[in-house]
Every structure is written in C-alpha cells, then in structure tokens.
Amino acid sequence: MSNRAVAGPEIEKLIQLLAKLPGLGPRSARRAALHLIKKKDQLLIPLARAMGVAVDSIGVCSTCGTVDTTDPCTICSDPRRDTGTIVVVEDVADLWALERAGALNCRYHVLGGTLSPLDGIGPDDLTITALLERVAAGGIREIVLAVNATVEGQTTAHYITDRLRGLDVSVTRLAHGVPVGGELDYLDEGTLAQAMKARTQF
Amino acid sequence: MSNRAVAGPEIEKLIQLLAKLPGLGPRSARRAALHLIKKKDQLLIPLARAMGVAVDSIGVCSTCGTVDTTDPCTICSDPRRDTGTIVVVEDVADLWALERAGALNCRYHVLGGTLSPLDGIGPDDLTITALLERVAAGGIREIVLAVNATVEGQTTAHYITDRLRGLDVSVTRLAHGVPVGGELDYLDEGTLAQAMKARTQF
Numbered sequence: 001m002s003n004r005a006v007a008g009p010e011i012e013k014l015i016q017l018l019a020k021l022p023g024l025g026p027r028s029a030r031r032a033a034l035h036l037i038k039k040k041d042q043l044l045i046p047l048a049r050a051m052g053v054a055v056d057s058i059g060v061c062s063t064c065g066t067v068d069t070t071d072p073c074t075i076c077s078d079p080r081r082d083t084g085t086i087v088v089v090e091d092v093a094d095l096w097a098l099e100r101a102g103a104l105n106c107r108y109h110v111l112g113g114t115l116s117p118l119d120g121i122g123p124d125d126l127t128i129t130a131l132l133e134r135v136a137a138g139g140i141r142e143i144v145l146a147v148n149a150t151v152e153g154q155t156t157a158h159y160i161t162d163r164l165r166g167l168d169v170s171v172t173r174l175a176h177g178v179p180v181g182g183e184l185d186y187l188d189e190g191t192l193a194q195a196m197k198a199r200t201q202f
Numbered sequence: 203m204s205n206r207a208v209a210g211p212e213i214e215k216l217i218q219l220l221a222k223l224p225g226l227g228p229r230s231a232r233r234a235a236l237h238l239i240k241k242k243d244q245l246l247i248p249l250a251r252a253m254g255v256a257v258d259s260i261g262v263c264s265t266c267g268t269v270d271t272t273d274p275c276t277i278c279s280d281p282r283r284d285t286g287t288i289v290v291v292e293d294v295a296d297l298w299a300l301e302r303a304g305a306l307n308c309r310y311h312v313l314g315g316t317l318s319p320l321d322g323i324g325p326d327d328l329t330i331t332a333l334l335e336r337v338a339a340g341g342i343r344e345i346v347l348a349v350n351a352t353v354e355g356q357t358t359a360h361y362i363t364d365r366l367r368g369l370d371v372s373v374t375r376l377a378h379g380v381p382v383g384g385e386l387d388y389l390d391e392g393t394l395a396q397a398m399k400a401r402t403q404f
Contacts (some may be wrong), residue, residue: 006301008271010255017249021226021234028225034295035224036253037260037269045257047219051238051250053212058239067239069210093236099208 011037063134065110065127066092075099075107082106084141086134088160090114090148098146106144109134114152115159128160135167145173213239265336267312267329268294277301277309284308286343288336290362292316292350300348308346311336316354317361330362337369347375 005012011033019029036044060066061073068074075081075095085106089095095108111126123129134140143164147153161171176194178187187195207214213235221231238246262268263275270276277283277297287308291297297310313328325331336342345366349355363373378396380389389397 005276006298007269007276008259010252010259010271011269014249014252014256017245017252018223020245021220022237023226023230023234024223030298031295032223032225034269034298037256040257040260043219043222044253047216048250048253048257050212050216050219051246051253054216054239055242055247055250057210057212058242067209067213067236069212074207074209092240093233096208096232096236 064108065112065130066095066108080105083139085144086131086140086142087144087146088131089146090153090156094146094148104144111147111156114147114150114156116152123159123163126156128163131160132163132167135164135169140169142170142172145171147173149174149176266310267314267332268297268310282307285341287346288333288342288344289346289348290333291348292355292358296348296350306346313349313358316349316352316358318354325361325365328358330365333362334365334369337366337371342371344372344374347373349375351376351378 014036015026015029015033018024018032019026021029024032036047054069057069058067059069059071061068061071061076063072063076066073066075070077082105085104086109087095087098087104087106088109088111089098090111090113092110095110098104098108109127109131111128111131113121113126115121115123115126131143135143143160145157145160147157157173164171175198176191177198178184178191178195184192216238217228217231217235220226220234221228223231226234238249259271260269261271261273263270263273263278265274265278268275268277272279284307287306288311289297289300289306289308290311290313291300292313292315294312297312300306300310311329311333313330313333315323315328317323317325317328333345337345345362347359347362349359359375366373377400378393379400380386380393380397386394
C-alpha cells in the first residue's frame with residue numbers, strides 16, 4: 001500500500017531526479033519538490049529556465065578545462081589576471097574553492113582527476129598533455145600544484161613535476177600547516193609535524 | 203577579491219536558485235550545480251525537462267486541495283478509495299506522509315495551514331468552507347482530523363469540530379502515544395501521560 005501513487009508520474013519523476021542531487025535524499029527531495037511546486041513563480045519557473053540556459057550554454061573551457069558558458073572561460077579571458085602563473089587543480093570544485101579564498105590572481109588548469117592505476121586512470125585520462133603544451137608555449141613562470149593532500153593527489157603531483165623537468169618553470173605546492181582557527185589538539189600528527197617543520201618567524 | 207566571477211552569470215544564477223531549496227545552503231548548492239553540469243545528459247537535461255513539465259501541468263485539486271497534474275487529483279479520482287472517509291491535513295506534505303504510511307485507503311482535505319490569529323490567519327484563509335460543503339453534499343461517514351499536535355493544529359481541530367456539529371458525521375483524531383521504536387526515557391511527559399491514559403489490552 002505504501003507505494004501507491006499520491007500524485008501524477010510527473011511529480012514522482014521530479015522527486016526522483018531531485019533525489020540524485022548531492023545533499024538531497026529521498027525525503028528531502030520530496031520536501032524540495034513540494035517547495036518548488038508551491039513557489040512556482042518565484043522558484044520553479046526561474047530554476048527550470050536557469051537549467052535550460054545551462055543545458056544550452058555550458059561547456060568546458062578548451063584552455064584550462066573548467067566549466068563555463070564561454071570558451072575561453074571567464075577566468076582565461078580575464079586580462080587582469082597574471083598569465084605567468086598556472087594553478088593546477090584536480091577538479092572544478094577545487095578551482096571554485098581557491099577563487100572563493102581569493103588567494104591568487106592567477107589562471108588555472110583542471111586535471112579532471114588524479115592518477116589512480118587501480119581504477120585504470122592513467123596520464124592520458126587527465127589533461128596533463130594539455131598542461132605541458134601550455135607551459136611549452138611559453139610565458140609561464142610558475143606552476144602551483146594545488147592538488148589534494150591525498151596519496152593519489154601527491155602521486156599525481158610527483159608525476160607532473162617529473163614531466164615538467166627540463167622546462168623553464170618553477171613548480172610549487174600548497175603549504176601544509178595548521179588550518180586557520182584550528183585547534184592543535186584535534187589535528188593529526190602528520191599535519192602538526194609538517195607545521196612544525198615549516199615554522200616561520202613570528 | 204573573493205566575489206570575483208569564476209564562471210558566467212548563468213552558472214551563478216543556477217547556484218543562487220538551487221540555494222533556495224530546503225536542505226541546500228550556498229555551499230551545497232554549488233556542489234549540486236557542479237554535479238548537474240557534469241552529469242548534463244543523465245541529470246541536468248532530464249531535471250530541466252521535468253521542471254518544465256511541472257510548470258506546465260501542476261495545479262491544485264479543486265476537490266481536496268492537494269497538488270497534482272490532474273484535477274480532480276490522482277487520489278480523488280481513484281475509484282478504489284473509500285469515499286466515506288476524509289482525512290483532514292494541514293499541508294500537502296502531511297498528506298504525502300500519511301500515504302507513505304499507507305494507513306488508510308481514504309480521501310483527503312488539505313487545509314492549507316492552521317488558524318493563527320496572531321499571524322492574521324482566520325477560517326477564510328483555510329479551506330474549511332470547502333470541507334463543510336463536501337460533508338454537506340453527503341456520503342461522508344467520518345472526518346479524521348490529522349492535524350499536527352501543536353497548539354495551532356489543535357485549535358484548528360477544535361474549530362472544525364465546532365463547525366461540523368449538527369452534520370451527520372463522526373469526527374475522530376489521530377491517537378497520541380509512544381512512537382514505534384521510541385524509548386520511553388526520551389519521550390516528553392505529555393506523550394507518556396497520553397500513552398498511559400490510552401493504554402490497550404495486550
């Protein structure tokens with residue numbers, strides 16, 4: 001009795017698709033669907049339209065690999081950015097996170113993942129060749145490897161460093177250390193050891 | 203620097219609208235947007251289409267007040283349902299919850315809220331008159347008041363009971379008691395007292 005239809009298949013379909021979004025489960029997807037239906041003019045119609053626009057206009061930047069509605073993307077075509085520094089990230093989400101931090105007025109290169117032999121992901125599955133071509137084209141002073149501090153991320157960083165050897169470019173990585181606002185007592189030993197080793201003048 | 207555009211305004215707009223869904227905040231809306239963009243064919247296009255269909259087809263049932271793509275709704279037009287029992291709920295979400303429980307093969311009436319003089323919500327802002335008309339039309343044996351166990355819900359229940367007086371219909375309410383799987387130690391005194399008062403033969 002519990003899977004009787006309470007509404008037309010169109011509503012069930014909407015709930016099912018919403019439940020596939022990260023952060024929404026079956027229960028919150030139902031709540032979201034009902035919210036959308038109730039706020040038809042303020043939310044459902046604009047969101048349907050925004051998704052339609054996204055379907056039509058979003059693509060991958062042929063230079064750096066981020067997603068955007070223009071190619072080259074907003075960042076690659078921004079003349080105020082330092083063209084000499086490329087920050088290498090695993091994923092578009094990492095690029096967005098670094099931009100939110102606003103740390104560097106640079107350009108990016110999205111790898112599209114990390115090397116993972118066990119999962120069958122080799123160098124050709126990432127955009128490493130495109131990165132080497134960007135560097136070989138000249139004008140790049142520094143490559144910042146902003147990959148995750150995981151085994152796969154670090155393996156990928158080492159591989160890229162090897163491939164960049166011989167090219168006239170400085171390769172750097174993000175600093176390890178105590179997160180801002182972090183309490184020492186809750187940090188792992190690896191981070192604490194790195195933070196101590198890289199201690200700076202106060 | 204932190205609010206520099208990292209992507210076209212179309213993507214920012216999508217993120218902003220997703221952030222208005224219950225259960226998603228600004229951060230998870232970004233994650234959801236990126237997920238949608240990456241899964242364009244499997245998720246973004248079907249969801250955009252489902253929302254377009256919802257915009258065009260969803261309305262309110264003129265009999266019971268639920269949302270559906272047909273009028274009368276799926277429930278009101280289901281011939282296998284008992285037409286003699288109307289379960290009165292505050293909101294469509296409550297109707298969906300009762301249907302998931304599959305407790306009663308009945309029809310419903312959605313009030314659209316509760317009486318709340320402080321918020322300026324009186325009987326005319328709810329669908330109480332429509333409920334009385336359904337009862338007056340005949341064929342209704344029982345009205346189950348499945349409103350929330352809150353002050354506003356109970357006030358509304360009392361008001362409806364008063365208005366139904368004189369009509370030949372039995373008015374019932376949901377049982378109070380220990381939730382299934384609930385531990386006594388964590389329950390409030392009011393619920394425990396009600397559960398004890400309404401104890402049944404084992």
